[in-house]
Amino acid sequence: MIEKKEIKVSKIRNGTVLDHLNEGSAYRVLEMLGVDNDYGNPVIVLMGAESNSIERKDVIKIEDKFLEPDETGMLALISPNATISIIKNYNVVSKRKIGLPKKFIGVGQCPNPKCVSNQNEPISTVFNVETKDPLILSCGFCENVVDSSDISAH
Numbered sequence: 804m805i806e807k808k809e810i811k812v813s814k815i816r817n818g819t820v821l822d823h824l825n826e827g828s829a830y831r832v833l834e835m836l837g838v839d840n841d842y843g844n845p846v847i848v849l850m851g852a853e854s855n856s857i858e859r860k861d862v863i864k865i866e867d868k869f870l871e872p873d874e875t876g877m878l879a880l881i882s883p884n885a886t887i888s889i890i891k892n893y894n895v896v897s898k899r900k901i902g903l904p905k906k907f908i909g910v911g912q913c914p915n916p917k918c919v920s921n922q923n924e925p926i927s928t929v930f931n932v933e934t935k936d937p938l939i940l941s942c943g944f945c946e947n948v949v950d951s952s953d954i955s956a957h
């Protein structure tokens with residue numbers, strides 16, 4: 804008999820669960836969310852959890868915090884397969900898949916210092932998705948082609 808090893812993680816009563824994060828992306832997601840020592844909410848991070856027989860994933864659970872879409876706008880850049888579940892009283896009350904938009908608006912920063920989006924003008928950044936895997940984008944203003952990690956870095 805083959806025993807399937809399951810990683811047991813305590814369920815949270817209330818809060819947000821970020822699941823199906825690309826393996827190894829948890830650090831960047833925590834950075835995006837601004838999680839640090841003073842965050843104030845308990846955060847459970849699971850790296851390299853078994854997703855299926857081939858793939859592994861990272862999982863982040865944040866207790867007593869209900870993430871709004873504008874707090875997770877950058878998540879598609881880091882981990883487009885991610886799902887966000889809102890948990891209330893141990894039940895999933897809403898679940899959404901991040902997915903990859905055709906373009907990112909107002910997310911990240913163009914790495915080109917001469918780009919018009921970097922001149923303190925009141926305009927939002929626009930990045931068009933060139934390829935999905937790897938995620939390559941181009942700036943809507945200067946047409947600079949950038950890797951997704953280049954624009955999500957602050």
Ligand SMILES: [Zn+2]
Nearest residue numbers: 913918942945
């Ligand atoms: Zn640009």
